[in-house]
Amino acid sequence: MDFGDTHQAWIIIGASIIILVVLYNTFLVKRNEVKKAFSTMDVMFKRRFDLMPNLVQAVKMFMEHEKEIFERITQLRSTIFDDKSSNEEKIMADDEASKIVRKINFTAENYPDLKSNTNLLQAQMALKECEDEISAARRLYNANVTAYNNVTGFFPLNIFALIMGFRKYKLFEATTQERENQEWFK
Numbered sequence: 050m051d052f053g054d055t056h057q058a059w060i061i062i063g064a065s066i067i068i069l070v071v072l073y074n075t076f077l078v079k080r081n082e083v084k085k086a087f088s089t090m091d092v093m094f095k096r097r098f099d100l101m102p103n104l105v106q107a108v109k110m111f112m113e114h115e116k117e118i119f120e121r122i123t124q125l126r127s128t129i130f131d132d133k134s135s136n137e138e139k140i141m142a143d144d145e146a147s148k149i150v151r152k153i154n155f156t157a158e159n160y161p162d163l164k165s166n167t168n169l170l171q172a173q174m175a176l177k178e179c180e181d182e183i184s185a186a187r188r189l190y191n192a193n194v195t196a197y198n199n200v201t202g203f204f205p206l207n208i209f210a211l212i213m214g215f216r217k218y219k220l221f222e223a224t225t226q227e228r229e230n231q232e233w234f235k
Contacts, residue, residue: 072206076215079197083218086193087136090186090221091129094143097179098126101150104176107169108157118149125149140221143183150176187221194218 101122128134128142157169198217201210210216 069209072209073213075200076197076210076213079193079200080215082193083190083197086186086190090183090190091139093179093183093186094129094139094146097143097146097150097176097183098122098129100172100175100179101146104150104153104169104172107166107172108153108160118153122146122149137219147180150180191220194220 102119105118105122125142125146129139129146134142154173157173201207201215201217
């Protein structure tokens with residue numbers, strides 16, 4: 050083996066190391082974008098849970114089962130605020146919270162005196178803004194998950210992603226009930 054062969058071997062080794070570093074950093078940046086997007090969504094979940102007691106309080110005199118709702122909100126809040134809860138658990142808690150908010154709003158619609166209550170109107174407006182922010186955060190999260198999953202899924206990048214421990218993330222999707230509700234409005 051002469052000097053030229055050794056030199057070429059070092060160039061190939063160096064180029065391979067550079068490619069692996071670039072790939073790793075690309076995966077890492079994309080994964081961090083997904084985590085940041087979920088964190089934004091998580092903050093919105095927490096904000097909604099902070100607003101929900103105001104809405105329940107506004108309709109409390111008209112609701113016979115508000116104690117159950119308060120208890121369930123408390124359980125869901127603990128899931129959302131618990132750092133040990135997985136992203137999937139937080140998403141499921143958010144789905145259930147959405148159902149509770151819709152149920153409370155539906156209940157309010159049945160009482161004319163309640164519909165004109167200032168506290169209820171303010172709570173509904175704040176929750177609507179929060180829901181809009183959650184919707185935007187979900188779109189950002191899904192865009193980042195799609196970009197990350199594309200990078201980690203393309204061949205041969207998927208082999209390197211698997212070796213380096215980068216796994217695909219699950220998209221935030223509407224529940225079956227939400228899909229059925231959407232189809233009802235069409």
